[in-house]
Amino acid sequence: MRFSSIKHAVMCAALALAGAAQAGVVVTDSQYGDSDGIVIARYLDVTRHGTLSGVSISVDFSKCDDPQIGPDGTQCIGQGTPYANEIGMWLTGPDGTTVRLVPVGYYDVNSGGRVTVNFQDAAPVLDTTMQSGTYSLPLDSFSEFAGLDMFGTWTLTLQDTDFGDPLEYFGARLVLSGDGNDGGDPPPAGVPEPGSVAIIGLGLAGLAAVRRKRGRAR
Structure with a gap:
C-alpha cells in the first residue's frame, strides 16, 4: 500500500x-396527536446511562383554526385566526426535573401552518410569534438537567388550554450529550x-x- x-x-x-x-444520544417520536382543551404527553425512552452536559429538543406542531390539518398536513385549512397563546409545552427528565419550553400565554401571534421549533440553550430567546427556528427557552434553561443521569423516560407534555383550534403534534427529536456509563448498558455515543x-x-x-x-x- x-x-x-x-x-x-x-x-x-x-x-x-x-x-x-x-x-449525542438521539431519541425520536412520530406519534401524531392533537390537544384540544386537554393535555397530551409523549414518552422518549433513553436506554443509556451518562452524566448530562447538554439537552436540546425539536418539536413539530401546528395551531390552526378548525378544521385539523391532519398527520400529513402542512398549511392551515381554516380561514380564522387561531389563538397561539393557548399553547403550553414542557419537558420532564427521568428524575422529575421539568423545564418549560413554551409557557402558556407566551405566543401572541400565529404565523400559520406547521412549524418545527428547535429548543436549545445558547440561541436567541423564543420569539413570541409561533414560527420555525432555533430558540432558547424564555423562562427556564436546559442547564437544570446538567449533571443528571440521562437514563430513563423523558416526557414531552403539550397543552391546549381551550376548545377549538386544536394544537396538533407531529413529532419530536430529543438530543442528549454527556459522558460516563453505568450498569453494563451500551456505552454512550462518543x-x-x-x-x-x-x-x-x-x-x-x-x-x-x-x-x-x-x-x-x-
Missing part, C-alpha cells in the same frame, strides 16, 4: 471518530467503535512500516 493511501485511511478513520465523539479503533491501529502500523522501509532504502 502506498504511503499516501495509508495516510488517507488513517485520516478518514480519525475523522469518523471525531464525528462519533461529537454525536465511545469509539472497536472496528474504528482497529482501523486506526492498522493505519498507524502501516505508517510505521513504510517509514522503516524508507529508512533502510537510504
Whole structure:
C-alpha cells in the first residue's frame, strides 16, 4: 500500500471518530396527536446511562383554526385566526426535573401552518410569534438537567388550554450529550467503535512500516 493511501485511511478513520465523539444520544417520536382543551404527553425512552452536559429538543406542531390539518398536513385549512397563546409545552427528565419550553400565554401571534421549533440553550430567546427556528427557552434553561443521569423516560407534555383550534403534534427529536456509563448498558455515543479503533491501529502500523522501509532504502 502506498504511503499516501495509508495516510488517507488513517485520516478518514480519525475523522469518523471525531464525528462519533461529537454525536449525542438521539431519541425520536412520530406519534401524531392533537390537544384540544386537554393535555397530551409523549414518552422518549433513553436506554443509556451518562452524566448530562447538554439537552436540546425539536418539536413539530401546528395551531390552526378548525378544521385539523391532519398527520400529513402542512398549511392551515381554516380561514380564522387561531389563538397561539393557548399553547403550553414542557419537558420532564427521568428524575422529575421539568423545564418549560413554551409557557402558556407566551405566543401572541400565529404565523400559520406547521412549524418545527428547535429548543436549545445558547440561541436567541423564543420569539413570541409561533414560527420555525432555533430558540432558547424564555423562562427556564436546559442547564437544570446538567449533571443528571440521562437514563430513563423523558416526557414531552403539550397543552391546549381551550376548545377549538386544536394544537396538533407531529413529532419530536430529543438530543442528549454527556459522558460516563453505568450498569453494563451500551456505552454512550462518543465511545469509539472497536472496528474504528482497529482501523486506526492498522493505519498507524502501516505508517510505521513504510517509514522503516524508507529508512533502510537510504
